[in-house]
Amino acid sequence: MMGRDVPVEIKVLDARLASWGLPTYQSTMAAAIDLHACLDTAVVLEAGSPAQLIPTGIAVHIADAHLAAVIMPRSGSGHKKGLVLGNTVGLIDADYMGPIMVSAWNRNALGTAPIVIEPGERIAQMMFLPIVRVAFQTVEEFSAVSARGEGGFGSTG
Numbered sequence: 001m002m003g004r005d006v007p008v009e010i011k012v013l014d015a016r017l018a019s020w021g022l023p024t025y026q027s028t029m030a031a032a033i034d035l036h037a038c039l040d041t042a043v044v045l046e047a048g049s050p051a052q053l054i055p056t057g058i059a060v061h062i063a064d065a066h067l068a069a070v071i072m073p074r075s076g077s078g079h080k081k082g083l084v085l086g087n088t089v090g091l092i093d094a095d096y097m098g099p100i101m102v103s104a105w106n107r108n109a110l111g112t113a114p115i116v117i118e119p120g121e122r123i124a125q126m127m128f129l130p131i132v133r134v135a136f137q138t139v140e141e142f143s144a145v146s147a148r149g150e151g152g153f154g155s156t157g
Contacts, residue, residue, distance in 0.1 A: 006064070006067060006128070008060055008062050009060065009061040010022070010059070010060050011059040012058060013038075014055070014058075016120065017038070017057050020120040021036070023056075023058060031127055032072065032125035033125060033127075034074065034122040034125050035058070035071070035100065035122065035123065035124045035125060035126055036057060036120055036122055036123070037055075037102070037117050037118070037120065038054075038055045038056055038119070039054065039055070039117065042117060043116070043117045044115075044116050044117075045104060045116075045117065046106060046114045047106045047109060047114065048110045049106065050105075051087075051103045051105035052103070052104055053102070053103055054104050054117060054123060054124075055101055056101065056124070058099070059097055059098055061096075061097045062092070062093075062094040063094060063095070064094050065094050065133060066094075066130060066131050066132075067129070068094060068131050069091075069092035069129070070089050070090065070126070070127050070129060071089065071090030071092065071100070071125070071126050072085065072090075073085055073124055073125075074123065083104060083106065084104075084105050085102065085105065090102070102123055104117060104123065
């Protein structure tokens with residue numbers, strides 16, 4: 001998979017993407033593509049209010065069990081505005097063919113200015129990742145012991 005472009009089908013659900021721009025990599029070494037907010041009017045996210053679903057105007061069909069996509073906030077939106085995803089990271093399975101939506105949430109403190117998402121604004125990014133599918137083997141005891149063993153929740157310092 002490395003070193004080659006993997007074909008993924010995209011369906012344009014919002015004609016305005018023709019002028020706003022289809023999802024694309026913003027630089028030659030970018031890891032993710034930007035997604036636009038396909039809104040008719042601006043959405044105002046008040047601090048402390050529930051997350052809202054924002055349509056991106058696209059659907060994808062990955063069609064490869066060893067590939068998935070994740071939706072993440074754009075770095076600047078999270079750091080400068082306080083815009084995060086309502087579910088932290090969205091997962092797009094290879095067999096999902098519905099519209100890609102972004103769960104947007106204002107993480108800022110109560111009483112602060114709202115976040116306004118404008119129609120066409122780039123609000124999130126989608127990154128495609130290789131997936132390793134496992135075949136569980138039920139055992140009574142593990143076949144080897146690691147240095148960490150069963151230590152968890154801060155056990156390594």
